[in-house]
Amino acid sequence: MNQASFNHSLLSFLDDSPTPFHAVSTMKCELLAAGYEELVEQQEWVISEGGKYFVTRNDSSVIAFTTPTLDFAHQGFRMIGAHTDSPCLKLKPNAHVERFGYHQLGVEVYGGVLLHTWLDRDLSIAGRVTFKAEDGSLKSRLVDFKDPIALVPNLAIHLSRGVNTDGFKVNPQEEILPILCGAEHTLDLEKLLIEQIQSEYDDISVSSILSFELSLYDVQKAAITGLHGDYISAARLDNLLSCYVGIQALLNTDASRPTLLICTDHEEVGSQSSCGANGPFLEDVLRRLSPVPEQYTQAIQQSMLISADNAHALHPNYATKHDQLHAPLINQGAVIKVNNNQRYATNSETAAVYKDIANELGLPAQTFVVRSDMGCGSTIGPITSGEIGVATLDIGLPTFAMHSIRELAGSVDAFNLYKILVAFAKRDQLISA
Structure with a gap:
């Protein structure tokens, strides 16, 4: 090698x-x-x-x-x-939040996250889901949506004039909730997870979602970078x-x-x-x-x-x-x-x-x-x-x-x-x- x-x-x-x-x-x-x-x-x-x-x-x-x-x-x-x-953002058990015309996700900060770096990134969702199968058994499976389905937009500088001089703080309860889509769409998180499981596992029929451990992640691929390829960025x-x-x-x-x-x-x-x-x-x-x-x-x-x-x-x-x-x-x-x-x-x-x-x-x-x-x-x-x-x-x-x-x-x-x-x-x- x-x-x-x-x-x-x-x-x-x-x-x-x-x-x-x-x-x-x-x-x-x-x-x-x-x-x-x-x-x-x-x-x-x-x-x-x-x-x-x-x-x-x-x-x-x-x-x-x-x-x-x-x-x-x-x-x-x-x-x-x-x-x-x-360190990452993990979904709360009751994650679906609908407010001010948007479907969002309630998240919990896991570890010592540099929170501001999660703003304006294309995010997806992955983790483990535990569910009741149609045959009555309890099962767990890993899921990975892979596509960019969420984002946390920054606040425009026009509405935060002192951000570059007074410092930048992010409130994890109020300001880091990712947006999934507008409220004009219907969002059922359990149905979304069932569809994802069945798309990744052809041999499983899901009756109901019981629990999950899901994280957000940046979909940008890892890369060799730098003028002479000196660095790994990921x-x-x-x-x-x-x-x-x-x-x-x-x-x-x-x-x-x-x-x-x-x-x-x-x-x-x-x-x-x-x-x-x-x-x-x-x-x-x-x-x-x-x-x-x-x-x-x-x-x-x-x-x-x-x-x-x-x-x-x-x-x-x-x-x-x-x-x-x-x-x-x-x-x-x-x-x-x-x-x-x-x-x-x-x-x-x-x-x-x-x-x-x-x-x-x-x-x-x-x-x-x-x-x-x-x-x-x-x-x-x-x-x-x-x-x-x-x-x-x-x-x-x-x-x-x-x-x-x-x-x-x-x-x-x-x-x-x-x-x-x-x-x-x-x-x-x-x-x-």
Whole structure:
């Protein structure tokens, strides 16, 4: 695989994954095509040496792993972690709003959204719908309208004269409701969803919609951009970019040690859920692989996790927002994230392992430390490390406009991180005693 083909497939993955449900579905298809066996949590597992497996939870989180050996106590795991969710606008349960001559949607802000970037964009709707089928059974299916069917128009400057000088604030209850159509049209949201399900699934007849988890998303396609093609411009780079890099590393390594990829939901809202990093999903899987407590602890202490989440690149228009000695540049390498208050889980040993791999491959690495007078974000790294006790490194690809409806990262960085993660999966030696 070369950089061009890697990035081309990345763009397709981003476009095919408008929600965490769709991201996991896309990854599931890749895993099945690569010969991975799907495990079901409600069933007994039979794990064989030389096997390749994956399991999903809530349709929005996935763990995939290889077992070249079953001696987990002495071999441990090489783990790669990322998250499937991104800040967005989600439909409220009673979403249909009719007012002032328009049909609109009531939405709830999910995560730390840059709200103003959602204005004047062509939006569609995707997610999971649960319904009663004509045969009486309850089912869930993913839907994606794909077409631009909604928009949130800006207020004209003539009606907001101070917007460019006094600042711009968006009230999420009153000012971010998308418009679907004029009130001269009839709108039945349940009927609309039934028609969409039946258009995507020929073998299903729907009796009634019972519930849904639907998100708005920008229909503009991901693209390679910049004068020399230096950048990837897309929605949901945080953190589908890391999910893609992680799964490609897993699929393209022949490591002799067990390798595990975990992509969990709900990181943007704290990870506190049954399928989030602060839930039991990873530990449940690891304890089923190593059910003897003594051997489980040995396995964890033989393991290392690389938690991959996007990092803040130095923005040339806002350079003072960075500590100048820890200000990453796009396409100058993945970023080791350090925070002595444990907002990142990196320590000197895990950072050294990563730097050693990068040096052996002749690839660059950068370091990010937030300004001492600013608050620091966090990742699944310290959560996972705190939950199961695994040595962890927090890294990320330098990015502009994080949590915007459209973000910007480097077209070189992702491929270089992929090569480092492949080498990490094959790494036998961590830190010697």
